[in-house]
Amino acid sequence: MEPCEFPHIEEQLGPILGRHGGDATRLLQILREVQDCFHFIPPEAVSCLASHLNLSRAEVEGVAGFYSFLSLTPRGEYRVLFSDNITDNMLGKAELMQYFCNKLWVEPGKVSEDNLVSVDSTSCTGMCDQGPAALVNGWPLTSLDNNRLDLVAELIRIRKPVAEWPEMLFEVRDNIRRPGMLLGEAFEPGAGIRATLARGAEATLKEVDASNLRGRGGAGFKTASKWSFCHAAIAEEEGSMICDVGGHPERFIVCNADEGEPGTFKDRVLLSSHADLVFEGMTVGARVVGARKGFLYLRGEYRYLLKPLEAVLERRRAAGLLGENILGEAGFVFDIEIHLGAGAYICGEESALIESLEGKRGRPRNRPPFPVTRGYLGRPTVVDNVETFACAARIAEKGGAWFAAMGTAQSTGTKILSISGDCARPGIYEYPFGVTVEEILRDCGTEDAHAVQVSGPSGTLVSWQEFGRRIAFEDLPTAGAFMVFHRQREMFAAAHNFAHFFAHESCGFCTPCRVGTQLQKRIMDKIAGGHGTPADLEELKQLGHILGTMSHCGLGHTAANPVLDTLKKFPGTFERKLKALSFEPAFDLDGALATARSITGRDDEWAHLL
Amino acid sequence: MSKTITIDGNEIPFAEGQTIMDAAMAAKIYIPHLCHNPEFKPHGSCKLCTVRANGRAVSACTMPAGEGMVIENKTGELDDERRAIVQMLFVEGNHLCPTCEKSGNCQLQAVAYCLDMMSPHYNHFYPPREVDASHPDVFLDRNRCILCELCVRASRDVDGKNVFGLSGRGIGSRLVVNSASGRLGDSTFAVTDRAAQVCPTGAILIKRQGFSVPIGSRIYDHKPICQVETEGKSGGEHE
Ligand SMILES: Cc1cc2nc3c(=O)[nH]c(=O)nc-3n(C[C@H](O)[C@H](O)[C@H](O)COP(=O)(O)O)c2cc1C
Ligand code: SF4
Ligand code: SF4
Ligand code: FES
Ligand code: FES
Numbered sequence: 001m002e003p004c005e006f007p008h009i010e011e012q013l014g015p016i017l018g019r020h021g022g023d024a025t026r027l028l029q030i031l032r033e034v035q036d037c038f039h040f041i042p043p044e045a046v047s048c049l050a051s052h053l054n055l056s057r058a059e060v061e062g063v064a065g066f067y068s069f070l071s072l073t074p075r076g077e078y079r080v081l082f083s084d085n086i087t088d089n090m091l092g093k094a095e096l097m098q099y100f101c102n103k104l105w106v107e108p109g110k111v112s113e114d115n116l117v118s119v120d121s122t123s124c125t126g127m128c129d130q131g132p133a134a135l136v137n138g139w140p141l142t143s144l145d146n147n148r149l150d151l152v153a154e155l156i157r158i159r160k161p162v163a164e165w166p167e168m169l170f171e172v173r174d175n176i177r178r179p180g181m182l183l184g185e186a187f188e189p190g191a192g193i194r195a196t197l198a199r200g201a202e203a204t205l206k207e208v209d210a211s212n213l214r215g216r217g218g219a220g221f222k223t224a225s226k227w228s229f230c231h232a233a234i235a236e237e238e239g240s241m242i243c244d245v246g247g248h249p250e251r252f253i254v255c256n257a258d259e260g261e262p263g264t265f266k267d268r269v270l271l272s273s274h275a276d277l278v279f280e281g282m283t284v285g286a287r288v289v290g291a292r293k294g295f296l297y298l299r300g301e302y303r304y305l306l307k308p309l310e311a312v313l314e315r316r317r318a319a320g321l322l323g324e325n326i327l328g329e330a331g332f333v334f335d336i337e338i339h340l341g342a343g344a345y346i347c348g349e350e351s352a353l354i355e356s357l358e359g360k361r362g363r364p365r366n367r368p369p370f371p372v373t374r375g376y377l378g379r380p381t382v383v384d385n386v387e388t389f390a391c392a393a394r395i396a397e398k399g400g401a402w403f404a405a406m407g408t409a410q411s412t413g414t415k416i417l418s419i420s421g422d423c424a425r426p427g428i429y430e431y432p433f434g435v436t437v438e439e440i441l442r443d444c445g446t447e448d449a450h451a452v453q454v455s456g457p458s459g460t461l462v463s464w465q466e467f468g469r470r471i472a473f474e475d476l477p478t479a480g481a482f483m484v485f486h487r488q489r490e491m492f493a494a495a496h497n498f499a500h501f502f503a504h505e506s507c508g509f510c511t512p513c514r515v516g517t518q519l520q521k522r523i524m525d526k527i528a529g530g531h532g533t534p535a536d537l538e539e540l541k542q543l544g545h546i547l548g549t550m551s552h553c554g555l556g557h558t559a560a561n562p563v564l565d566t567l568k569k570f571p572g573t574f575e576r577k578l579k580a581l582s583f584e585p586a587f588d589l590d591g592a593l594a595t596a597r598s599i600t601g602r603d604d605e606w607a608h609l610l
Numbered sequence: 611m612s613k614t615i616t617i618d619g620n621e622i623p624f625a626e627g628q629t630i631m632d633a634a635m636a637a638k639i640y641i642p643h644l645c646h647n648p649e650f651k652p653h654g655s656c657k658l659c660t661v662r663a664n665g666r667a668v669s670a671c672t673m674p675a676g677e678g679m680v681i682e683n684k685t686g687e688l689d690d691e692r693r694a695i696v697q698m699l700f701v702e703g704n705h706l707c708p709t710c711e712k713s714g715n716c717q718l719q720a721v722a723y724c725l726d727m728m729s730p731h732y733n734h735f736y737p738p739r740e741v742d743a744s745h746p747d748v749f750l751d752r753n754r755c756i757l758c759e760l761c762v763r764a765s766r767d768v769d770g771k772n773v774f775g776l777s778g779r780g781i782g783s784r785l786v787v788n789s790a791s792g793r794l795g796d797s798t799f800a801v802t803d804r805a806a807q808v809c810p811t812g813a814i815l816i817k818r819q820g821f822s823v824p825i826g827s828r829i830y831d832h833k834p835i836c837q838v839e840t841e842g843k844s845g846g847e848h849e
Contacts, residue, residue: 047790058775058788065777065786072777344779361776366654366672508757508776508783510657515698518781519732546694549667550657 006044012037013045017052024053025377027063027359031070032300032342036137039115040074059360066361066507068122068343069138069300076111076118078156081135085124085262086453086497087420087483088131096132096144097121103153117156123345123501124262125301128420128483129175129427137162138303141169170304174269175427178443180414181406182270182277182390183430189276190321192396196284197329205231205288208392210400212412217256217348217385218455218479219554223392226382229372231289233380242379244292246333252381253286253294253334254357255389258341258348260299261456262501263481266416267386269428271298271305274390275312279336281389283321284396286334289382294336297353300343309338345505349553350383351375352507363509364553387416387480407433411472419444421484429482431471438467440482448487451570456481457498458558461491461565492528492573495566499524502559513556516547520563531588532578537567615679617661630670630681631659640836641683642692642721644699644810645758646671650767653759656699658692658721693725701732702781704739704753705811711820712812714828718756719811720835735781742787744795747817748806755785755813765805773799785813 006012016033020026027049034045041064050057064070082088082097097108101119106112109120127133130142139162141152148169155165176183196204209224234249235242244250255278259267270278282294298305313336316322326332339357341347347356351365354376375381384392391413395403404412411433417440420426424445431440441449452462454471455478462469462476469476485494503521508514520543523536544560551557567574590609597607612623615630617639624633629652634641645656654672661670662682670683682688699718707713742750757776762785765773773794777786789796799805801816808814825831829838 043790056772056775056788057790058772058777058786061786062775062777065782065784066779068779361779366652366669368674504780506780508778508780509655511655511695511698511756512657514757514781514783515702515732518702518735519698522733542694546691550660550691550695552654552657552669 006038006042009042009044009048013048013052017049022052024055025357025359027053027055027060028067028342028356029339029359031060031064031067032340035070035342039077039079040071043072046072062361063359066344067300067341070342074111074115076106076116077159078117078162079135079137080117080119080152080156081122081125082119083123083125083127083131083133083135084121084497084500085128085131086494087128087263088124088133089493089497090421090489091132093132096146096149099146100149100153103149104156116159122301122343123260123505124264126259126265126268126299127172128263128265129418130173131420135301136165138300139170140172140301140304142172172268172272172304174273176269176273177419177425177427178429178431180416180430180432181394182387182414182416183274183428187274187277187280187393187397189280189316189319190327192280192284192393193287193321193327196287196396197327197332201288201290204284204396207400208288208395211391211395211403212400212410213388213391213395213403214411214473215385216387216391216415216479218261218458218477220473220477223384223388226372226384227285227288229370230380230382233373235374235379237378246292246331248290248292250379251289251291252376252379253282253289253291254350254353254376254381254383255282255294255296255336255386256348256350256353256383257296257302257386258299258345258353259302259386260345260348260505261458261479261481262498263418263420263453263456263483264479265418265420266428266480268302268305269418270386270390270416271302271309275309276316277390277393278386279312279316279322279389281391281393281396282336283326283334284392285382285384285389287332289380291382292333292335294334295357295376296336296338297347297357298338298340299347300341303340306338306340313338344507345501346507346553346555349555352553353383354381361507363507364555385479408470408472408474410474415471415478416480417471417478417482418480419482419484422446422449422486422489423484433472434470436468436470437462437476440471441467441484444484446484446486449484450487450489451485451491453481453483453485453494453562455479456483457501457562458554459561461562461569463569490573491566491570492577495562495573496524496528498562502555506555506559510550510552510556512546512550513552513559516543516551516556517559519543520547520560524563527574527577529588530577530579532574534578537574537578540564540567613675613677615675615677615681617681617683618685624675628675630661630663630668630673630675630679633675634670634683635839638840639683640840641670642725642836643671644717644721644756645760647760647808647810650760650763650808653763656695656756656758658695660688660691660695662688689725693722693727694731696722696725696727697729697731699756700727700730701734702737703755704734704736710754710812711815712754714825714831715823716812716830717810717835718754720830720838723830724834724836737781739784742794744793745797745799745817746795747801748794748799749815749817750785750787750794751813751815752785753813754811756811757783757785758810760808760810761785761805761814764808765799765803768804771798771803771805773797773803773805 622637
């Protein structure tokens with residue numbers, strides 16, 4: 001046996017396990033707390049959790065190894081993760097991170113020798129309108145510059161607990177620039193539920209149907225259809241219906257607040273300033289489909305919202321808007337629990353999200369069956385985006401016709417955009433569907449916009465020639481991201497950044513995505529390093545085809561979009577980087593000597609092969 | 611009246627609840643596959659079994675057959691795509707077939723032959739991966755693991771032991787063993803477990819059996835995997 005470094009692990013984990021009632025579906029929540037406590041998941045903790053939760057050790061290790069914010073090897077007491085979105089990079093992320101590392105004498109990706117600090121990159125943290133951003137032990141730092149980083153470094157050096165750091169470091173602004181019916185009009189908590197109870201669940205479903213509301217999370221599925229499928233579904237086990245404590249078929253309502261698509265931060269603002277609208281929409285949905293329990297799956301990057309959101313839930317319980325007999329309606333029971341993610345974009349995919357809610361690795365399920373028939377714990381489950389629920393609350397209150405009067409025929413209502421990149425006024429803009437890219441660019445203050453990445457890397461790259469296009473399901477569908485690039489930007493850099501993003505976030509379940517995103521990243525690195533040839537461009541197209549057709553889920557299906565779009569719309573940005581040759585080996589002889597150079601401390605002419 | 615689907619023009623029957631793969635296997639039609647083994651719950655990860663059902667790419671091993679489905683299986687385009695998948699599996703691991711005990715009995719190798727794979731095409735990743743020789747009777751060589759999770763399923767669903775699992779994410783995904791040391795020798799694994807018999811590649815090898823069947827007389831040495839499979843023999847396992 002190896003020496004045990006944590007002989008008292010049982011006692012140390014006792015309180016955490018107690019808080020979560022030894023429930024295996026809480027494994028991810030438990031692991032988050034263990035990580036906070038020890039700055040990693042010690043092997044002894046893996047064994048201890050496995051035995052208490054009645055799981056195999058391999059299962060616990062499997063979960064702990066899946067999420068970026070958990071670590072099976074020690075991390076610094078202070079773990080600083082710089083947001084690596086292209087917008088952060090355009091604001092100087094790479095230089096800032098290097099500056100910070102130099103200050104603290106630590107190498108990116110490594111732990112300092114005194115175990116005090118580790119510094120690394122992380123996928124977009126959703127602060128693109130106030131970047132460059134970072135997380136320190138999971139708490140967001142915004143608008144970073146050298147001065148703020150000097151202060152952060154100092155606080156770390158004197159080992160001040162993060163809870164005692166000056167608040168201004170953690171200030172997150174809403175930056176609502178253009179409010180509409182969701183963000184601008186006052187909402188009285190309970191109004192949507194009251195109207196639902198007055199007209200009845202079935203009639204409310206008809207209103208949602210008449211509103212023609214479509215999902216705001218990207219896919220644009222008609223919300224009323226999803227709700228009615230779920231309402232019609234009944235889970236069975238060995239021939240008998242699975243019931244909740246009220247004797248009704250058990251169903252769940254899940255709000256998808258994973259918001260992992262780089263450049264998207266509108267759900268953050270809805271949750272920080274309009275949480276009532278979101279919870280109200282979930283409650284209306286619960287009434288319509290017949291669910292007693294709901295979950296909000298909140299991305300780990302937004303843990304700072306957990307306490308305020310729990311306070312809103314508490315207030316709603318006190319006001320009779322959650323819990324037993326809601327608004328006095330006998331038998332109307334519904335409550336909401338918040339689960340935190342831990343750094344995994346794939347957990348925004350609805351079936352991976354459900355796996356994660358069950359405390360497992362975030363691996364997308366095989367479909368069919370779809371979540372509406374077999375979701376959380378195999379029960380019928382509605383998964384909807386934060387903004388979708390906010391719209392549903394308004395529709396319940398004001399009716400379907402009112403909603404359908406806004407927007408276009410196929411895209412009713414408004415859409416909240418999160419705008420970042422090269423513009424004077426980054427932030428949150430709510431527009432009726434049908435608005436053109438041009439109008440938006442004018443509103444957010446751009447001078448020489450050249451391209452916009454609509455709906456993030458998995459969406460569409462729109463070039464200046466297409467600025468007349470409209471935000472709508474029938475033209476440019478979007479989950480909300482709107483990243484602006486001006487004329488001086490090298491579009492290759494954006495595609496390169498996005499290729500890294502997908503390779504980092506692939507869950508690894510299916511071959512085409514696990515290997516294909518890696519191959520794509522490596523070819524983009526080769527081109528960035530000046531070793532690319534025309535043959536590599538062909539290879540990228542071929543990979544794009546394999547990813548797009550053979551992958552298991554939407555992540556793989558869209559992982560080549562930014563590369564393919566950039567190749568098509570800005571071919572020059574690639575061609576300028578290519579060697580004239582038609583073939584260049586990917587193996588970099590000189591690069592292979594880098595380790596030897598760093599060991600011997602040499603960097604002279606003879607230590608290079610050129 | 612039994613329901614039918616059509617695969618490459620052949621109409622074949624299926625029963626309610628069967629997948630496209632089940633129906634094809636029953637009709638002795640070969641759809642290339644690696645992570646599927648009819649004894650275990652379908653998994654759907656390797657994507658080699660991708661077919662076009664009514665024009666849409668789906669995994670045959672997980673997609674339920676539906677009345678009147680028109681399926682393309684043996685087409686040049688699909689075989690090109692499947693070859694790319696096999697090439698990806700080769701380059702992400704370390705497969706040195708000439709030195710591998712599984713050569714000739716290996717489904718990965720056999721499927722590569724069957725798809726006319728002449729080269730790995732992509733650049734090798736040469737990942738550093740762990741070999742575990744701690745078990746008295748079995749080698750675990752992760753260099754050859756294709757993450758199909760057949761051993762995971764067999765150990766969990768048949769042996770009732772949960773010896774294996776996956777950890778990591780993306781390209782960092784790796785097979786882990788259920789023991790405090792992480793070593794196979796310290797787990798409850800036994801050579802008689804079903805999980806010791808299901809690996810399609812040479813990642814799980816039984817010790818002291820090396821070359822008991824000589825190269826040249828092995829399952830896929832004389833017949834391609836498509837033929838072995840449609841003749842009703844489950845291939846690639848230790849005899
Ligand atoms: C890789 C991936 C990531 C996703 N991330 C999110 C997300 O962060 N938020 C979200 O609402 N939907 C996300 N989705 C879409 C969800 O799978 C699902 O369609 C959505 O939550 C349904 O809600 P809606 O109908 O209200 O849009 C993602 C999908 C994929 C494939
Ligand atoms: S496992 Fe199969 S493919 Fe891999 S080296 Fe062995 S024979 Fe070759
Ligand atoms: S060891 Fe073999 S059976 Fe297990 S996952 Fe790897 S390739 Fe599949
Ligand atoms: S779906 Fe996750 S790797 Fe393909
Ligand atoms: S055999 Fe169907 S995905 Fe592997």
